[in-house]
Amino acid sequence: MDTEVDNESPAADVAAGAQERELVARAVAGDSVAVSDVVRQLQDPLYRLALRMVWRPAEAEDATQEILLRVVGNLATWRGEAKLLTWAYRIGVNYLLNLRRQTPQEAAQLSLDAFREGLADGLAAEDYRGPESALLSAEVRLNCSQAMLQCLARDERIAFVLGDVFELSSTDAAWVLDISAPAYRKRLERAKKRIGTFLTATCGVANAAAFCRCSRRVDKAVELGRIDPRKPRFATHPISPGGRTVTEAEDQMIRLHDAAAVLRAHPDYAAPQAKVEAISVLLRSGRFPLLDK
Template sequence: MTIADVSPAVIRAAQDGDRQAVEAVLLSVQDRIYNLARRVLVNPEDAGEATQEILIRILTKLSTFRGESAFSTWAHRIAIRHILGAKKLRDRDPGLTFEIFAADLETGLVADPPDAPDQALLLNELRVSCTMAMLLCLSMDLRLAYVLGDVFELDQSEASQILELAPATYRKRLSRARAEVIAFTSRHCGLVGENTKCSCRKRLPAALEAGRVQPGSYPNSAGSRLSYSDARNEIGTVVEDLKTFKLQQAVPHRNCPADIRTELTRILSPGR
């Protein structure tokens, strides 16, 4: 799926300092930049901070855009460079591995737990949170290839340009990332594998006790087009090789937070 670009005329106007054009340019990419940051970094505070910094960087580098690629490709390349180059983001990476994650998932499972208040909402939040956290087990290079290829569904030409890789190198990274995620979900995710120890329902009591999910707070699943049961049914209808893909696609798309938009508007205000 390609990302809709703003017109060359709007970009030229933005480069000439037209404020409305600048806002249109940033608006065209802000949601995608935020979703990229959320899927790669997972933590919403880190993602919000990174998104604001990336959008400001796009703004300050706008004059260097020469139209040699699609604007969205150029903007996402700036985002990837920031994510890879920001030491504070590297320092906050939890160092999660599939082995550590699997052990955590299988700790404290309850075979037949009683339903909790807001059971359906909590299960959906747990589903989405776990699906997102799973990608932290991939090394950053594989994670980026996976997010662009299987989450954003970009074609290999655009994804390899964004990552500044040869197409063959990108394909190898995406293939390896897919293999690792599929192998993990098949063995450990009750929504994908038939004989796994973990299921969201069995896992929910431990997740509540650890504060991984909290009643009345659904930051990852709010606005999802799918309920927990919808996602389970949808994943169950596809063949084995597509179950993991469907699981990742069932994470909701998020709009860029309003406070980031407010701060960018402040930065764009006359007199700054």
């Protein structure tokens, strides 16, 4: 699953917490290697969070860079009240929920009902048989699941991503969002109901009786510019070392065969290396006093 939480034993959890505190203490003391280790530890999960919220990789790269710089700039305020990644999610979520830039679906105020109607328009009678059919069908699925998330209001979208995609506990997700656990569960349930209803009525992956098939949307998606057969954005996206590939994510989705699995079944995307290097340059720019000690 596209999850960022570890199912550790209590003893392992305590040891991991101690290691995080030691790493952050060294970073705050001005150890540039420790700062780089913090960035390396957080960059891919934060990129995957940003990608779910802003849809397009280019925008997610920019958002991840800004989030990481805020994380580094505020490291001294971390007191171990949550895992380092959970704390970083809180900074990231605050940034992403307040972005002025809108996704195309947000700008158009596209509802899930309208999105469903759009998917029915231009659906081919047969599966796509052209070059790279499996790759392009996967690209359609990945792009579509990203787009459908954008049809949720941001507060519902982030609740769904934290709970059903990253599988944070309701306690941790509520802390990230700075709301009560009951309020979070209510928000998550509302989002799950909307997504579940949409997928059950629309998506052939989630429900064999539904009308839409990724392989029958390829031609229309290419025509509309939703996917680029020469340069797929999601199906060929770099993944984290040892992370799930597109094929492994799809296999997992098929085994689980439920609505939430469709949204989880993205590979473990890695933050693009060019952005990571740009962040390193900024960290050495003198903008961060803790690195000048």
